[in-house]
Amino acid sequence: MLEIYKLFIGVLFLMLGFSIGNYLASITKDERKQGQKWFRLIIIASLIGGLISLIARNDVLLFTFFFIAIVTSRSLKK
Numbered sequence: 001m002l003e004i005y006k007l008f009i010g011v012l013f014l015m016l017g018f019s020i021g022n023y024l025a026s027i028t029k030d031e032r033k034q035g036q037k038w039f040r041l042i043i044i045a046s047l048i049g050g051l052i053s054l055i056a057r058n059d060v061l062l063f064t065f066f067f068i069a070i071v072t073s074r075s076l077k078k
Helices: 002-027 029-034 036-056 059-076
Strands: none
Touching: 002 059, 036 059
């Protein structure tokens, strides 16, 4: 039962990442133009790290990497 609570809290924070990412993208418009290739690299590295964490069954790293990927991906929107 404790695992279900941990997963629920993790998913809740991942959903919070969308609004945080949108907020950061709105206040850092100048950095979005210059850092497009770096944002893509961060997203790819975070997704790879998340998949490795999924295989290794490390929930903390899994949610951390996916949170980073979500927040960073919001900066790529046009």
